[in-house]
Amino acid sequence: MPGTTAAALGQRIETARHAAGLTRRQVFDVSGVSISMIRKTEGGERWPSDAVLDAxxxxxxxxPEELLGGPAAPTAGSTRPSPSWRASTYGTPRYWPGASGSGSTTAPQSARTA
Incomplete structure (x- = not known):
């Protein structure tokens, strides 16, 4: 979200972790995000990628939207937001892994809808 700092995001992540009653090790076990990355993100030293923030x-x-301090994501049962919605929400382009070229913003054929 515009105006969200790494420190503010880290504080919200840490607060949410404590509210869930989880240790960093437990978050690692569930998310696969390294304990070092969790520590650096919570400490405001690193801005997480979309994938890390989602995990x-x-x-x-x-x-992720609540952690960023923005509007809540669509509820379960609603349609999944489009990549353009994610890009506008996060304020960064959405890169597609597996697309041609490094850092391509073009969705691979399998991700495109008619």
């Missing part, structure tokens, strides 16, 4: 949010039972 941390799932581990602490919240949404």
């Amino acid at each position: 941390l949010a799932r581990a602490v039972q919240t949404t």
